[in-house]
Amino acid sequence: MAPDSDAGQESQGSRTHPLTGLVQGTLWAGAAVAGLVGQLVSGDGWGELPIWLSLVAAVGGGLLIGVGFGFLTWYFTRYVIDGTELRISSGVLQKSSRRIPYERIQSVDVAEPFLARVLGLAELRIEMAGGKNARTSLRFVSLDDARRLRGILLARAQGREVTDDHHEQEELDVIAHVSPERVVIGTLLSLDFLAAVLGTIAAAVAAVWFGQVLAFLGGLVPLGTWVVQIVGRRVLQQWDFTLYRSATGFRIERGLLSRTSQSIPFARVQGVAIEEPYVWRRLGWQRLEVDVAGQAAHDGDDSSDISSTLLPIADPALAAAVLEEMVPGARADADDPVRVPRRSWPFAPIGWRYRWVTADGVAFVARSGWLTRTTDVVPHARTQSVELRQGPLQRRLGVATIEVHTPKGPVDADGPHLDAPRARELAFAQLEHARRARLPH
Amino acid sequence: MSDALFDPPGTTWTRVSPALTTVRRILLVPPLVVVAIALVGAALLWADGPWPVVLLALAVVALGAAAWTWRWAARNTASWGYAEQEDDLLVTGGVLFRRLVAVPYGRMQFVDVQAGPVDRRFGIATVTLHTASTETAADIPGLPAEEARRLRNRLTELGESHGAGL
Numbered sequence: 089m090a091p092d093s094d095a096g097q098e099s100q101g102s103r104t105h106p107l108t109g110l111v112q113g114t115l116w117a118g119a120a121v122a123g124l125v126g127q128l129v130s131g132d133g134w135g136e137l138p139i140w141l142s143l144v145a146a147v148g149g150g151l152l153i154g155v156g157f158g159f160l161t162w163y164f165t166r167y168v169i170d171g172t173e174l175r176i177s178s179g180v181l182q183k184s185s186r187r188i189p190y191e192r193i194q195s196v197d198v199a200e201p202f203l204a205r206v207l208g209l210a211e212l213r214i215e216m217a218g219g220k221n222a223r224t225s226l227r228f229v230s231l232d233d234a235r236r237l238r239g240i241l242l243a244r245a246q247g248r249e250v251t252d253d254h255h256e257q258e259e260l261d262v263i264a265h266v267s268p269e270r271v272v273i274g275t276l277l278s279l280d281f282l283a284a285v286l287g288t289i290a291a292a293v294a295a296v297w298f299g300q301v302l303a304f305l306g307g308l309v310p311l312g313t314w315v316v317q318i319v320g321r322r323v324l325q326q327w328d329f330t331l332y333r334s335a336t337g338f339r340i341e342r343g344l345l346s347r348t349s350q351s352i353p354f355a356r357v358q359g360v361a362i363e364e365p366y367v368w369r370r371l372g373w374q375r376l377e378v379d380v381a382g383q384a385a386h387d388g389d390d391s392s393d394i395s396s397t398l399l400p401i402a403d404p405a406l407a408a409a410v411l412e413e414m415v416p417g418a419r420a421d422a423d424d425p426v427r428v429p430r431r432s433w434p435f436a437p438i439g440w441r442y443r444w445v446t447a448d449g450v451a452f453v454a455r456s457g458w459l460t461r462t463t464d465v466v467p468h469a470r471t472q473s474v475e476l477r478q479g480p481l482q483r484r485l486g487v488a489t490i491e492v493h494t495p496k497g498p499v500d501a502d503g504p505h506l507d508a509p510r511a512r513e514l515a516f517a518q519l520e521h522a523r524r525a526r527l528p529h
Numbered sequence: 530m531s532d533a534l535f536d537p538p539g540t541t542w543t544r545v546s547p548a549l550t551t552v553r554r555i556l557l558v559p560p561l562v563v564v565a566i567a568l569v570g571a572a573l574l575w576a577d578g579p580w581p582v583v584l585l586a587l588a589v590v591a592l593g594a595a596a597w598t599w600r601w602a603a604r605n606t607a608s609w610g611y612a613e614q615e616d617d618l619l620v621t622g623g624v625l626f627r628r629l630v631a632v633p634y635g636r637m638q639f640v641d642v643q644a645g646p647v648d649r650r651f652g653i654a655t656v657t658l659h660t661a662s663t664e665t666a667a668d669i670p671g672l673p674a675e676e677a678r679r680l681r682n683r684l685t686e687l688g689e690s691h692g693a694g695l
Binding site: 358471478479488493494495496508512 | 635665
């Protein structure tokens with residue numbers, strides 16, 4: 089946050105919820121305990137203290153200091169909504185103030201991390217266009233306040249005037265609800281989960297068989313972590329997943345412990361990927377992922393909160409309908425695609441049979457994968473740049489790779505190892521498609 | 530055939546400054562030569578057992594790498610080129626791994642010009658084009674400083690007039 093001239097002068101405005109300090113404090117206590125447990129596991133405790141005493145010290149100290157700091161932070165944080173912008177000022181010693189002009193707001197999400205959710209609190213996440221620090225969060229306010237603020241901010245971002253206490257309720261249609269059972273079954277049948285479980289079992293059996301438990305623990309721990317991560321990402325985060333349609337885009341609500349309400353404006357969708365793991369294909373299930381402009385820019389900090397998954401499990405008809413809504417006229421299939429020639433087999437001995445690309449009037453479509461089949465759809469208007477390349481082995485085989493570049497995210501529209509002259513043709517045709525799509529309609 | 534594959538349609542590549550070869554040689558070859566000399570020196574001091582042979586072999590490898598780099602610099606420089614088309618900027622480069630990137634002016638977010646101390650001494654600079662995609666990675670190294678400035682201004686201007694948002 090840039091130091092601002094009016095930092096510190098903000099004595100009016102609203103405060104966040106008073107329980108904010110408690111949540112923040114508990115989080116810090118949790119971190120202190122986690123640190124201590126890590127130290128105990130690695131063998132060095134806190135000096136001569138018995139374990140229970142150091143645990144109590146970590147919990148108590150963490151809570152006390154955390155709640156104290158949390159309270160101070162809360163006490164000095166205020167936000168103001170005025171005619172042109174949202175201003176958040178904070179900081180105990182180092183004052184800072186951030187202005188969020190309404191016209192720069194891209195989306196507003198409401199997140200309820202587990203602890204906050206228990207207390208009925210929520211965090212407001214505001215995404216602005218471009219640049220670093222494009223995301224601001226206001227934590228924590230009551231859930232009702234969060235929803236109300238989101239309504240106001242979104243309306244003003246679109247240039248509609250609403251008064252504070254008389255805001256219109258947004259109209260939402262439910263497009264799809266994915267039941268928890270389906271999410272669980274889908275996860276159990278997904279390839280990476282099966283691989284992780286099989287690996288864990290194999291490691292456990294080997295450990296018992298050879299009687300070298302400690303040595304195999306090294307293999308067991310990462311595999312177990314992997315399973316937990318998959319369950320966390322696919323089950324806990326996607327629990328009770330509901331996709332809504334609002335006036336400007338989609339709205340996703342999901343989560344078992346922490347709930348997230350995330351909006352995806354149609355205008356910011358840069359590409360769509362349809363994923364079909366092997367077992368899912370038999371059942372006619374698909375997963376829909378999207379590239380959303382700006383959202384991938386903050387992976388690292390809390391990438392788990394922002395998900396690129398638009399539909400964790402859907403049947404093809406629903407997936408096609410949702411795709412149609414985002415990219416009107418696009419099809420995730422092709423009548424006469426450009427297939428990869430047989431001579432490119434050294435690059436993908438099995439996969440070459442399943443690869444193709446095509447460009448219709450609306451989008452560039454690339455299909456690949458035999459275990460997990462992925463179809464990437466990039467609307468021509470979203471083509472950022474086009475690349476054609478060839479390495480030494482490719483030159484010998486007379487093939488070349490074409491890539492349609494999209495912003496960072498799950499969508500990767502590549503046409504690897506196509507017949508070289510064909511790839512060149514496709515690349516320049518893509519430029520022409522993109523040029524036409526950029527023209528104002 | 531592989532040359533025709535990367536030709537720009539309708540025009541020819543504008544090639545980059547030969548000074549790029551010199552700059553790269555200055556930056557890359559001396560460290561390798563220094564390593565080779567140090568290895569030879571160590572071999573002379575350590576005239577015991579199998580070590581001198583190993584060290585001398587390594588010195589030969591380092592010298593070989595230096596010679597290869599010397600040649601590579603010239604070939605690589607000759608491979609870079611760019612072409613300003615009506616709607617897109619084309620950039621090509623690479624000898625073994627050839628690459629052609631086409632960036633529509635309307636998709637350009639910003640343009641960087643960079644020049645290190647040695648680059649400046651020889652009056653060249655690198656122009657980098659950025660779009661919303663990190664994959665774009667369109668660098669044009671070894672542009673004469675004047676041309677780099679012109680290109681940046683021209684691209685910024687074109688980006689504004691062709692701009693279509695994200």
